[in-house]
Amino acid sequence: MLKCTFCGRRAAYHRRYAGVLLCDRCLIKSVAKRFRRAIAEHQMISPRGRVALAVSGGKDSIALMHLLAEYCKQKNCELVAITIDEGIKGYRNRSVPMARENAESLGVEYVVVSFKLAFGATLDQMVKLAKLKKTGLNPCTYCGVMRRSLLNQAARELEADKLATAHNLDDEVQAIMLNYVRADLSRLHRLGPTYPPQKGFVPRIKPLREVLEKEVALYALLSGLKVHLGVCPYASGIHTEIRDFLNELETNHPNSKFMILRMFERLKPHIARVTPKFEMRRCELCGEQTSADICKSCELLKGLGLKRLQKTLISPKCS
Amino acid sequence: MTHIKVTVKQVGKKHQREIRLDPHTTIADLLRKLGSSRETVVVRRNEKIVAEEERLSDGDLIEILTIVTGG
Numbered sequence: 001m002l003k004c005t006f007c008g009r010r011a012a013y014h015r016r017y018a019g020v021l022l023c024d025r026c027l028i029k030s031v032a033k034r035f036r037r038a039i040a041e042h043q044m045i046s047p048r049g050r051v052a053l054a055v056s057g058g059k060d061s062i063a064l065m066h067l068l069a070e071y072c073k074q075k076n077c078e079l080v081a082i083t084i085d086e087g088i089k090g091y092r093n094r095s096v097p098m099a100r101e102n103a104e105s106l107g108v109e110y111v112v113v114s115f116k117l118a119f120g121a122t123l124d125q126m127v128k129l130a131k132l133k134k135t136g137l138n139p140c141t142y143c144g145v146m147r148r149s150l151l152n153q154a155a156r157e158l159e160a161d162k163l164a165t166a167h168n169l170d171d172e173v174q175a176i177m178l179n180y181v182r183a184d185l186s187r188l189h190r191l192g193p194t195y196p197p198q199k200g201f202v203p204r205i206k207p208l209r210e211v212l213e214k215e216v217a218l219y220a221l222l223s224g225l226k227v228h229l230g231v232c233p234y235a236s237g238i239h240t241e242i243r244d245f246l247n248e249l250e251t252n253h254p255n256s257k258f259m260i261l262r263m264f265e266r267l268k269p270h271i272a273r274v275t276p277k278f279e280m281r282r283c284e285l286c287g288e289q290t291s292a293d294i295c296k297s298c299e300l301l302k303g304l305g306l307k308r309l310q311k312t313l314i315s316p317k318c319s
Numbered sequence: 320m321t322h323i324k325v326t327v328k329q330v331g332k333k334h335q336r337e338i339r340l341d342p343h344t345t346i347a348d349l350l351r352k353l354g355s356s357r358e359t360v361v362v363r364r365n366e367k368i369v370a371e372e373e374r375l376s377d378g379d380l381i382e383i384l385t386i387v388t389g390g
């Protein structure tokens with residue numbers, strides 16, 4: 001039996017990059033501490049603020065919901081959880097109930113926004129249309145762009161001053177590497193713990209950005225949280241190749257993921273100087289902010305013969 | 320003992336199997352043998368999540384939970 005470096009109980013995890021063993025309690029404490037440190041360091045949440053949280057029902061967002069619920073209670077902030085139901089059969093219909101159940105047990109305000117209502121089609125239907133119309137774009141492109149857009153609109157309608165997402169260290173490093181591979185400087189530059197404030201956008205925060213995916217999972221499992229661990233049926237292509245590559249690197253050379261993140265942070269101020277700045281304006285079709293004539297999600301919808309239905313996403317509460 | 324036997328189960332799948340291993344095999348060794356990345360799984364040994372440097376014993380039940388969901 002291996003013992004926790006800090007308290008001597010049985011170890012549940014070997015944190016190889018730091019050369020320490022952690023028991024269940026010490027792992028939970030350590031993850032919570034990193035979460036709080038990230039919030040303090042980057043002033044992610046303002047006193048008495050209203051935070052919207054994107055919740056899929058997976059381990060990362062459920063863990064973040066529990067951490068934020070406790071934090072907001074202590075700091076007198078408001079928390080509202082938003083689930084985007086993309087309409088992925090066999091996947092999202094299992095994770096949405098998980099998100100709702102956790103929100104209810106924590107007493108967190110909870111809303112669901114669906115692709116079907118906002119765009120008149122589920123992601124499954126969009127994927128079929130994309131194949132039919134030979135757009136050559138993969139499901140993650142549609143899903144990512146449109147989910148982001150709906151999250152922003154929903155957070156704005158809910159009058160949140162921050163939008164929290166559960167991106168972990170693995171997600172962040174994968175995004176960095178993906179932008180390297182695609183030589184996308186402006187996207188690379190937009191990555192970070194917070195997103196610079198811009199008109200029409202609810203500023204985004206990533207409080208789990210410095211926690212390894214495996215440690216977030218351990219936090220959720222060791223805390224006994226109810227999470228959905230299904231695999232998205234559309235996960236494929238370059239995203240998964242980069243993920244596998246980074247995992248192999250981390251196994252053979254622990255701390256690689258942190259080092260890639262640190263290097264990016266050192267480069268970031270220099271990237272800012274060479275990245276062109278865009279004027280933002282309103283999308284001609286839907287009115288959301290964009291740097292082009294029409295926004296990315298309207299452009300993708302147009303390619304599928306669909307459009308954004310002019311609707312407020314959140315129906316006003318009767319009081 | 321020249322060999323130990325452990326039962327390996329992938330969580331979420333019905334199928335489980337018995338694997339014969341050398342006596343000093345760790346969980347990390349087993350994962351490597353199975354082609355599973357330790358960054359993407361959590362392992363329960365006899366119903367407890369433990370560090371992957373623990374050495375396996377004869378008769379252990381090893382449950383492997385995939386945590387990377389992608390998306």
Ligand SMILES: [Zn+2]
Binds near residue numbers: 006025
């Ligand atoms: Zn401990």
Ligand SMILES: [Zn+2]
Binds near residue numbers: 283295299308
């Ligand atoms: Zn638009």
